[in-house]
Amino acid sequence: MYRYDEFDREFVTARTAQFADQVERRLSGELTEDEFRPLRLQNGVYLQLHAYMLRIAIPYGTLSSRQLRRLALIARRFDKGYGHFTTRQNLQFNWPRLEDIPEILGLLAEVEMHALQTSGNCIRNVTADHFAGAAADEIADPRPIAEVIRQWSSIHPEFLFLPRKFKIAVSGATRDRAAIRVHDIGLQLVKDEAGGLGYEVWVGGGQGRTPMIAKCLNSFVPEVDLLAYLEAVVRVYNRYGRRDNKYKARIKILVHETGTEELRAQVEEEFAQLKGGVLTIPAEEIRRIETYFAPPTFAARPAVSERLEAAKRADPSLGVFLAQNLHPHKVPGYASLTISLKPIGGIPGDATAEQMEAVADLVETYGFDEVRVSHEQNLVIPHVALDDLPEVYAGLVAAGLATANAGLLSDIIACPGLDYCALANARSIPIAQAISERFADLGRQREIGPLSIKISGCINACGHHHVGHIGILGVDRKGEEFYQITLGGAPGEDAAIGEIVGPGFPAEGVPDAIETIVDTYIAQREGPHEPFLAALRRVGHAPFKEALYGAR
The missing domain is CATH 3.90.480.20 (Sulfite Reductase Hemoprotein; domain 2)
Known part of the structure; x- marks a missing residue:
């Protein structure tokens, strides 16, 4: 895995000292909360409902045992004994005291970790397939290029104050496990006819208030030219992305309003000026970084143990x-x-x-x-x-970690919701708990088969509800929490945005609604091995709507 070089160490150490001074000035009253806000966001610190929250970057989701132990130490010493792993492959501490955060950042720096660019209108933590470097269906390990992108995007002077936050994901396998089509930029590693590595570049995906699937802007960008192409895309976005309305500020809106062909032309024009210049990735630098991600030395073992x-x-x-x-x-x-x-x-x-x-x-x-x-x-x-x-x-x-439900109904994604988040309209956690308790029987879950449920407590969609097979969105209706259900979402190579099935349900009615959806699926599927999405796409939403709402 990647190890900090001299620049990384000096850079992170300097930023930690700088933020310590900013925190001291905030605590003394020299800085107001409004003045402090942009400074803390640059260092991954949010102000939530009950306390500050610190979001720690885990680039492309990779950790060593030493780093994981350091996170455990911080959880025990500065939080309430736990951490929350997020859909961005990061970790959040929900209860640190502001005065302790500089010390936490110092402890993180000792193990080559930080919280930079985990918030704010910048290029966020670059994510990748969690099976990268190991998966049987992998074309090549995507983490070396993810590391190149991390280095390029860290404190990039042109991209620290973009119109809105910006997220990049990389997939190196034939199956997309990084959800690249619902990112601002998604990269799919491919090979040309000669075996050279390159990337499909998907632009303009995202969830939130206006969910959209990304468009393929370029079907093959050679590896050496990738940074120049990414810079071209982000420059065009930085130049033309809307700053007058934060709800229309993401690049997906620019793609939609400009049109794919026109945006592609603008990016190609910018790329032509950058290609072959200082952003060309030297082959020796790619190979150097690849050595950090070299696979372990595997002893020869039989295929069956x-x-x-x-x-x-x-x-x-x-x-x-x-x-x-x-x-x-x-x-x-x-x-x-x-x-x-x-x-x-x-x-x-x-x-x-x-x-x-x-x-x-x-x-x-x-x-x-x-x-x-x-x-x-x-x-x-x-x-x-x-x-x-x-x-x-x-x-x-x-350790209490042997739950056999990966990919099953109770393997639910949920944002922190109204229990923590100042933006949320409704709780997510109790809904996830109630559903998992309703379907606690593992045998029943296995009979149902693979089924993803994703829950968000507000339209910002941190729980990825738009791309859940079953998506649940919490909304506030005159002070009461209601939950809107979508069906048919998917985050992978068959990416789709789920469709709303009808009026929302009160919190206590959500488990019954999920039960009804599952029963309808089982009744409609062609044999026990037809997946939920396949059955839904074959029969349509009508049987599910009828089962949920009847004649109303």
């Missing part, structure tokens, strides 16, 4: 867990393992300090000292030998 098979026969729960949470690895005898942060009745994405330390111990011993954060708010051990899975499972059971 007799030891694991015997352990599964002795403990059927191990087999159930692995059947749901294991992902194919490119190297025989190894796998990637999802650690669900969605226990039945729990808060999606939360992990205690003790659980973080337990995972750190496991990856240090069995996982080549690497853990990932997924945009589904789970953790992943990307490389683990099949022979070692019984011990890993035992450690997860002891």
Whole structure:
């Protein structure tokens, strides 16, 4: 994984000292909250309903055991003993005291972490496939180019005050697990006929108040030219993106209002001036960064582990867990393992300090000292030998992290909602808890099959409800929380925005509504293996609307 160079260390250390001075001036009253706001946002500090919140960057979702232990220490010493992993592969602490944040940032800097550009109208944390470098369907590891983009975009003098926040995601596999089509810029790694690496560039995706699927602006940008092309896109956005209305300030609105062809022409004109210049990525620099992401040295192992098979026969729960949470690895005898942060009745994405330390111990011993954060708010051990899975499972059971629901109905994405967020209209967490408790029977969940539920407490869509198979949006109706349901969303290569099925439901009615949707799906599907989306797209929304609302 990437290691800080001399520039990184000096840069992060200087910014930490600078922010410490700004906090001191805020606490003394020298700075008002309005004056302090742009300064704290540049350092990942939000003011939420009850306290300040600190959002920590986890570039492309990759952590070492040392970094995870440091997050656990901060959770225990400065928060309430837990952290919240987000859909941007970041981690949030919801209860730090403002006066403690400079010390927290100093502790993060010691382990090559920071909170820069996790907020504000800038290029945010670059995300990637959580199985990057391990997935059997991978064309190439996307993290080296994600690191190049991180370095290019960090404190970029031209892009620190964009019209609105800007998000980039990179996928290096045939299956899109990074949701690139609902990002401001999404990059899909591809190869040309000669085997050269390049990128499809998708521009103008996003959720929020006006959800849109990105448009493919260029089907092949050579790797060496990628930064020049990205700079061209962001320059055009910075020049023409609206600043008079924050609800229309994202690049998706510019794409929509300008038109794909006209925007492409403007970007190509800008790109022509930049191509071949200082933004050309030297091949030796790409190779240098790739060395940081070189795969571990994998011992030769058989594709089938007799030891694991015997352990599964002795403990059927191990087999159930692995059947749901294991992902194919490119190297025989190894796998990637999802650690669900969605226990039945729990808060999606939360992990205690003790659980973080337990995972750190496991990856240090069995996982080549690497853990990932997924945009589904789970953790992943990307490389683990099949022979070692019984011990890993035992450690997860002891830590309360052995929920076998990855990809199932109770693997719910939810934003913090009105329990924390000053922007929210309704609570998200209690709705997620109620649904998971209603469908607590794992056997029933497996019979239902893969099904994604995503919940947002406001139209900003931090819970990605627009691209859930079932999306739930909390709204305020004359002081009462109601929940609007959408069906048919998808974040991957078949990306789609869900459609509203009808009037909203009160909080207590949401589990019944989900039950009705699930029952309708089971009644309509062609056999037990037809996925929810396939059945919905085949029969349409009408049967679901009829079941939910009847004749009303």
